[in-house]
Amino acid sequence: MTNSDAKATLKADHAALVEELTRLLGDGHVSTDPVELELCSVDFSELRLATAAVVARPGSVDDVRGIIAIAEKRGAPLVPRGASMSYTLGTIPQRDGSIVVDMRRMNRILDINLDDLTVTVETGVTWADLRAVLADCAYEIPFHGPFSGSRATVGGGLGNWAVGWGKGDITTYLLGVEVALPDGRLLATGALATDPQHPALTCYGPDLTRLFINDAGSLGIKTKACFRLERKAGGSAYAAWGFADENQALALMSEVGRLGVATDCFVFGPYHHRVFYGRPRPPANELKALLRTIARNSSGRLNAARNLFDLLRGGSLGFLARWPWSVQTIVDGVNQRAADAAMDTLRSAARRLGGKPIPPSLVIAMRAMPFVPIEELIVGIDGECSFPSNCTVSLSQGMALKRALDAFFAERADFMRAHGLTATRLYLTTANAFGVEPIIYWHDRMNPLRYSVLGEDRRRRFGNQPGNAIAREAALALRREMVTDVFAPFRPTHVQVGKYYPYRASRHNPDCWSMLEDIKNAVDPKRLMNPGALGLE
Ligand SMILES: Cc1cc2nc3c(=O)[nH]c(=O)nc-3n(C[C@H](O)[C@H](O)[C@H](O)COP(=O)(O)OP(=O)(O)OC[C@H]3O[C@@H](n4cnc5c(N)ncnc54)[C@H](O)[C@@H]3O)c2cc1C
Structure with a gap:
């Protein structure tokens, strides 16, 4: 086949894919608008992999399963996406021809059961909307969501193992999830598998729920989540x-x-x-x-x-x-x-x-008002771009990690000055762990995702800044070095793995990785679900 024949075939395949998705979801829910495709091909990490081929917005579980079936038939990779408030490439397609599955239409609160103390939601709901619905209720999910909860979704939090506001983390009150598997099955886990009408406890057999937490969307598309409610603090x-x-x-x-x-x-x-x-x-x-x-x-x-x-x-x-x-x-x-x-x-x-x-x-x-305006953390005071990195270690390791970061940034002070880079840190403790988020800043143009989160004032002040590829590359190199040279020796955990953190290399027990590969092969034999996530190609 000549080059131009191959191009024509690709174009025809793409048109057929879009047509089939449109037949399934309806006109307004499939997009090939280049502006939107670009928006879905960048995140706050500033790294580029491939460009999205089409964005599909399912409105129901059947829609999700229909998209998976079309992808399977056509060999198209799938990339689940919430609000893309991560900075680790989780929502960025790694392969050409990918379907980005934007879950935010599936944002219904399906059930609030005050007799059984449960709330069941579709995974595209934001933490802010969930909070608003429970505002006047005497009960709550005591884990309140990540700082990014004004936009971030429950599904993205499950994909990333969200921590943040409130007690514990996203798993602490989680009773079960529903996942559309890439092989066509619709799996319910935990209490949703035992009694979907009256979910109560998860402790009955192995806990499959956690298998899908922090999987970066590599094992399936979560469509539903059920959480335990607790009486609000007195x-x-x-x-x-x-x-x-x-x-x-x-x-x-x-x-x-x-x-x-x-x-x-x-x-x-x-x-x-x-x-x-x-x-x-x-x-x-x-x-x-x-x-x-x-x-x-x-x-x-x-x-x-x-x-x-x-x-x-x-x-x-x-x-x-x-x-x-x-x-x-x-x-x-x-x-x-x-x-x-x-x-x-x-x-x-x-x-x-x-x-x-x-x-x-x-x-x-x-x-x-726990959910900070995203623009305040992702764009600096003077209009700098930034990316945070997260690293969590045991309480006893915290100060040593802090000292290692001090030394790292001190050694690179001249490099940072020369490229106009600055850095700051946030710290938090979750249960028995010490978390640090170093944030690196540099002056640059706003990529489409950053631009999309800016309010009017910041758009006016910072929206048209010129690009600064040299500083951007320097910031990327600094971040990469910090992850490999400072974080990795501490054997830390990262709450959003995406396609960025070296998850595979961190498995000191090789059977842990081979078991994960076995599970991936079992549910996704064609390897179409978010290729590259967790390092699973
Ligand atoms: C300003 C700011 C503050 C932040 N604060 C916190 C914080 O306090 N705590 C914290 O943990 N993180 C924080 N984050 C990181 C991030 O916002 C959170 O992890 C958040 O939970 C991501 O949600 P999202 O909907 O944007 O997910 P996305 O970024 O869209 O997706 C995250 C991952 O989950 C997968 N995914 C998304 N939806 C589904 C689904 N339905 N089924 C299967 N896979 C899916 C994606 O493929 C991706 O790999 C912050 C980020 C920013 C920008």
Whole structure:
């Protein structure tokens, strides 16, 4: 076959694929618009693999299974996608001819059962929408979602093993999932397999649910998830401490992890303090909504008054300018007294470790509105592009990891200066683990995904910046080196593997990888489900 014959065949195959998808989903739910294909071929990682061939937006489980059947017949790779708020290539096609399956039309809350304390959702729902639906309910999923929850979906959180706000992580309250497998089967796991009408416990036979968590969409398309609800906390206590020294702040964070009473504990540094106190004053209606939410979430009038006083005494957070580092904590309890008593144990630890009490205004406001505007974290104060990386180790390894990062960035200071790169870090503790997110910044054009998350003001100020390929390459190289030279020796975990983190190389037991290959072969013999994810080609 000549080159032009091959091109003509590819074009005809593509047209037939699009036609078949359109027949299944209807006109408005299949796109070959080059602008959208480009948007689905980049993420915050700034790396390029292949360009998406078509975007399909299923509205039901049958649609998802229909897309899988078409892909199977035509040998087209599939790439499941939520909001693509990851930065590890999970949603970026690795092969030409890929169908991107945008799950966000499947965003229904299917069932809230207050007798059995469960909520069942379609996986395209965002954490913000789920939170809004449960706002007036006495029950909640105590894991509240990732910081990116204004856009990020439940399905993306399952694909990435989301951590973030609230107790535990996305698996802590998960009872089961429904997954459309690439081989055509529709699998229900956990309690959804035992009794889909009344899901209760997962402990009956091997737990298949976790097989599909942090699989980066490599084993199937999750269509449904069921979570356990719990009565909302009867009381919440907030406290924050300022530190001149990062090491002391991290010592407190680690101690908070060990004490095990905090629902949330974050450490912010000078850069994020600037982000927070540099925010423009919110318009009156937003401020009123914030105050109402804080009052509603407080246990009783006295406590509402205390929280509002604590919020307002922080003013516009200018006091953060005096502290390079702050530890921000929330403790929930069955009632206010229990929350306050548990917070007292954190206060003693903070006193011992040299923390100076500061108004907990930031953490009170963030608990009320936990999902930060994406643009604030993904575009720097001066319009820089950025990518975060996440790395989680045991509490005992945390400080050594921090020192290794210090040395890494110190050694590369000249390189970073020469390329206009800067870096900052966020820290958090989840259960018995120490998490760090180093973020690298550089000046560059906004790629289409970044541009899509900018509000009007930032679009006007930063939307048309010129490209800076040299700085971008330098930032990419710096990130890659950090992952291999600093993170890897600590044998860390990464909550979003995607096609970026060296998952295969991290399997110190080779049987672990071969077992995963066996499972992949069993459910996806043609290897069409998100090729490259987890390193499974
Ligand atoms: C500003 C910001 C803050 C963030 N904060 C946090 C945080 O606090 N905690 C945290 O853990 N992460 C955080 N992240 C990372 C990321 O946003 C989260 O992991 C989030 O859960 C991703 O959701 P998503 O819908 O965007 O998923 P996507 O990025 O669209 O997808 C993630 C992975 O899951 C797969 N996938 C998506 N939907 C499905 C489905 N239905 N079935 C099968 N596979 C699927 C995709 O193929 C991909 O591999 C943050 C990111 C940003 C930009």
